[in-house]
Amino acid sequence: MRGNKQGTPENDDLRKQLERQTEELRTCRARLRALEQRLEELTRQPDRPLDENIRQEVDRIREKDHLQILRSRQAAMAEMVGNIAHQWRQPLTTVSLLIQDLRECYVYGEFTREYLEKNVDNALGVIQRMSQTLNEYRSFFSIDTESRIFEVRELLERSVSFIESSLRCRNIAVTIEADNGLAATGYPNELSQAILNIIGNAREVFSERQTGEPMIRIRAFREGSRTVVTVIDNGGGIPEAVMDRIFEPYFTTRSPEKSLGLGLYTARIIIEQKMGGRLTADNVEGGARFRIEI
Numbered sequence: 001m002r003g004n005k006q007g008t009p010e011n012d013d014l015r016k017q018l019e020r021q022t023e024e025l026r027t028c029r030a031r032l033r034a035l036e037q038r039l040e041e042l043t044r045q046p047d048r049p050l051d052e053n054i055r056q057e058v059d060r061i062r063e064k065d066h067l068q069i070l071r072s073r074q075a076a077m078a079e080m081v082g083n084i085a086h087q088w089r090q091p092l093t094t095v096s097l098l099i100q101d102l103r104e105c106y107v108y109g110e111f112t113r114e115y116l117e118k119n120v121d122n123a124l125g126v127i128q129r130m131s132q133t134l135n136e137y138r139s140f141f142s143i144d145t146e147s148r149i150f151e152v153r154e155l156l157e158r159s160v161s162f163i164e165s166s167l168r169c170r171n172i173a174v175t176i177e178a179d180n181g182l183a184a185t186g187y188p189n190e191l192s193q194a195i196l197n198i199i200g201n202a203r204e205v206f207s208e209r210q211t212g213e214p215m216i217r218i219r220a221f222r223e224g225s226r227t228v229v230t231v232i233d234n235g236g237g238i239p240e241a242v243m244d245r246i247f248e249p250y251f252t253t254r255s256p257e258k259s260l261g262l263g264l265y266t267a268r269i270i271i272e273q274k275m276g277g278r279l280t281a282d283n284v285e286g287g288a289r290f291r292i293e294i
Contacts, residue, residue, distance in 0.1 A: 097271035150188040159192040178220035184227040186275040194267035205235040227294040237283035
């Protein structure tokens with residue numbers, strides 16, 4: 001089954017916190033369904049006053065759902081910290097070698113002003129790129145408070161770059177195809193999170209099924225008045241027996257320590273409730289296709 005995994009060492013503590021609240025939230029959602037049904041019954045009876053306690057309870061449990069989405073975002077942040085560390089290893093090694101080279105040149109009498117300036121410029125260039133990485137991650141985890149126009153290809157490329165190291169380590173190829181000048185209106189950081197949840201889901205399916213030559217293909221195009229983004233993988237597809245349940249909260253066929261079943265649920269909440277769009281899934285030849293309409 002397709003489930004989102006947050007299994008890096010950096011987020012073990014966060015996983016435990018999430019697991020402690022999972023059972024409580026399951027109970028809350030069951031109560032919410034019962035209360036919403038009761039609320040609907042009361043609203044169909046105009047001669048009866050609406051029970052304010054029921055309304056308040058519905059609002060309170062909905063707030064718990066909102067908090068759970070935020071915790072899912074925190075789990076994604078923990079994984080991102082691991083990705084930053086992975087991405088920084090190589091540039092830190094480069095800076096270390098540049099510094100060692102300066103010392104050796106001085107020891108062996110090969111130190112010149114020109115060589116010093118060249119190495120300093122190289123080191124500063126590496127450090128600047130590292131700083132840019134931090135700025136990009138900080139921007140991603142800021143909450144969009146207003147809907148705005150954004151360029152779709154740029155957003156897709158930035159989203160993939162956040163987990164590029166993790167994908168490369170698992171030999172997962174990702175291709176992005178987007179219509180030139182394609183733009184959309186909405187909350188780009190939230191859309192990035194939804195896309196990363198879908199990609200992360202495919203990544204774990206590849207690992208579980210030991211997919212040979214794993215590949216993810218992302219396409220973005222205009223369809224009528226809507227912008228469409230599809231994410232297609234070659235991981236073998238979604239079992240028909242669970243197709244109707246993959247977006248349910250806490251649903252996963254994997255063990256609880258490996259998945260809380262919130263990745264795809266969170267993605268749908270973002271796309272449909274926050275952005276007024278639609279997220280669906282189906283099987284294509286050799287894998288699964290997730291379709292985002294905004």
